[in-house]
Amino acid sequence: MLTGLFSYGFMINAFLAAMAVALVAGPVGYVLVLRQQSFAGHALSHVGFTGATGAVLLGLPPLWGLVAVTLLAGLAMGLLGERVAGRDVAIGLVLAGALGLGLLFLHFFTAYAAQATALLFGNVFGVDRATLLTLAGLGALTLAGLAAIARPLLFASLQPELAEARGVRLRLVSVLFLGLVALATAGCAQIVGVLLVFTLMVGPAATAQRLSPRLGVGVALSAGLALSEAWGGIVCAYATDWPASFWITTLSGAGYLLSFLPGLPGPRRERPPRRPGPGPLPAPSGGSSS
């Protein structure tokens, strides 16, 4: 029943689009999880919904509105700095507000209920050639940007105070990174929809971080998991006729749960209990004070 998997143009487009998006979402998501900013990434995608519906209202391609508004929001979030990027309540309010506004735009543009569903939950089988090219271009741009800031980004994410002392411009790095997150998010939204961006950005990255303590391995694993979950989802959707986004979220969630299985390198063994009390007080080694 899977024989026709590659016999339709839309299927090939779906696989290629999923690849362009997953190979970006894996590495960018890895850093996002490392920086504990996954909620900020989630919010960006919702802001993107407003951009997409706004673009439709203006008669522009929704992907353009999605990219433009997500990017603006990402840069703004980076500029406002830790005060906003780390604040759950502020982000949550912006997120809800953006979705509400997006709903209003949809209300004015009543013709396409399907458009709303596609934006919210993705439509990987609806990717046409032009969209595919846009996604590939966006992906290449995002990966190039990530490579350009990789070293200071990692340093600033792991030890901000030390990085600052060594001359890393924390704010600049943060703004640039959130810009990249915005681009990656916009791509993901095209595949799994704005509501489910987490599934490609955070799921594979979190799984990879459980499986390997090494950076290069983790990033590669994150990209590989995102790709196999996206492709696996497409195959399952073809076989069952259920939505691809459902299958991708299921595979992503299952991957994360499986990383907790004993025997894998990821699960942390219980540390032996600490000794009940501190050792004997050491006698001062010098007599400089008497």
Place this chain on the structure above:
Amino acid sequence: MSEAVRFDDVGIVQGGRTILSQVALRIADGAFVGVLGGNGAGKTTLMRAILGLVPVTGRISLFGRPATRGNPLVGYMPQRRAPLAARLSGRTLVAAALDGQRWGIALPSAQASREVDRVLEQVGAQALAARKLDELSGGERQRLLLAQTLLGDPKLLLLDEPLISLDPKRQAEMVALVRDVQQARGIAVLFSAHELNPLLGALDQVLYLGNGQAALGSVDAVITSESLSRLYAAPIEVVRSNGRIFVMSDTRIA
């Protein structure tokens, strides 16, 4: 002997509060200096000023040159505020600081790997580096962070409260380790701490901060009732007992 750190008429004001006022001091190259003072006395700010991260009046010089941000002669261990990324290996953490300020991507290289091995070896942390950060104790993590300060062969280490949240035994080990590294490499160390006593055997000098002023000298010269009372402009009593020193005021200061 040349100077590692020199303050000329240095003043620091932060948020309307005077941290340092017209301070002049010279720290010799190769000296182990304990930086002491109560909470908020400016120990961290002093280090950040030396790193060029805090605007100052007057002049701070390091090895005869004005202090600027990103000086490769200075190694720094910040007082840890954010939790470390728990799932990564110690080696990843240390390696991230190697040329971490340069744009671009760090591709694996034998030279970088040797440099990381070198600093790990200097603090005896090779075995720790393979383990995940959340499997390490506080003392083991501090050891890795000390290794990280040695990247690029600095001549001056600024260690901000390395003893915090360590038990007395680990505190003594950490002090001995820093002293060993400092002696072996002949570098200057500024080591801030809440408590003087864990540092007593190791210090060449003590830098006591309080009331916008700084007192630098040997432990015996600085940690006295007269000297500290003058610094704080308030009666301070210093009690020496059984090789240990206690500084007391109405509320205990250090």
